[in-house]
Amino acid sequence: MLEQFKQTPLLVLIVEDNTALAANIIESLKEFNIECDYAKNGIQALSLAQLYQFDVIISDILMPAMDGITICRKLRALDVTTPILLLTALGHIEDKVTGFSVGADDYLVKPFEMLELVARIRSLSEKQRINPSRLVVEDLQVDLKTHTVSRAGKPIFLSPTCWELLVFLMRKSPSLVSKEQIEQHLWRHNGTPETDVTKVHLYRLRQAIDKSFDCPLLHTIRGQGVVLGRRHVKASA
Structure with missing residues (x-):
């Protein structure tokens, strides 16, 4: 079953202020042929997203200074069309609607299984490849x-x-x-x-x-x- 997720290598940007959680995600994704760059805050994320072509951007929502919703809104305003997956402990439908309204492509509630995260990353990347905007x-x-x-x-x-x-x-x-x-x-x-x-x-x-x-x-x-x-x-x- 795991082999189906070890397909084409992907490059993902992780935006997460919790360095321990980010390190765990980055290390786990390596097993599935997914390499990651890391941004600890929104300023770093905006800079990296414009400099490099990522397959998917994964951002936490609840972060100080600049939250994931703001990051998503700013990226879309900068014409960054990379698929964005939001990670958060917030599971209310209103929060999901807010995320989608500013340009997010998917939403995953913590805690989550790594296989589900990998499946969503692969799905977003494939949709972008087939139907680029x-x-x-x-x-x-x-x-x-x-x-x-x-x-x-x-x-x-x-x-x-x-x-x-x-x-x-x-x-x-x-x-x-x-x-x-x-x-x-x-x-x-x-x-x-x-x-x-x-x-x-x-x-x-x-x-x-x-x-x-x-x-x-x-x-x-x-x-x-x-x-x-x-x-x-x-x-x-």
Whole structure:
């Protein structure tokens, strides 16, 4: 039974003012192929969550100075979309509603079994992998919830077709994508487009995401297709 939890290695941020409890959780999670970084307070948590890409953030609620609810609210305000699991001794439904309302993804009441914590961590990580809310390629970001695009913090506005094209290319990055793959995706419900339509949309997308920046991200490989990213890495399967 334990083997099913020892899957892909994960990186988790533990936010807990009780150092003994945090150490116990960190040591226990190692057995399940889950490595942890540790933040003793909210300030450390906010800093680490912006510096590193964690699979899940686990935060206690009842902490001095900055509680878990505030940490969660601030992380979401900073556009940190990492799944957040709140740990607390509070089991009232009102407390759970408050946690979910500020952006928490799950809630576990103390005391808990380690296997349940591991199962919830794995579940949150898998949901994030399958349905990420944000796509990132270098300094280019797409928020799938708000339908916004930015590069180096600068907003970029796209037509609906260019938006769909960009999302498709970002999901494929850093793989090479052929013109045929693009056309099959964009016009899968409307048949084959006119000859130059795909080329026009690629041109418009390139103008939007590359023209005002020093380093281009959208590259055309003659006779093969396009690549989104700084380097041409591999051909798409």
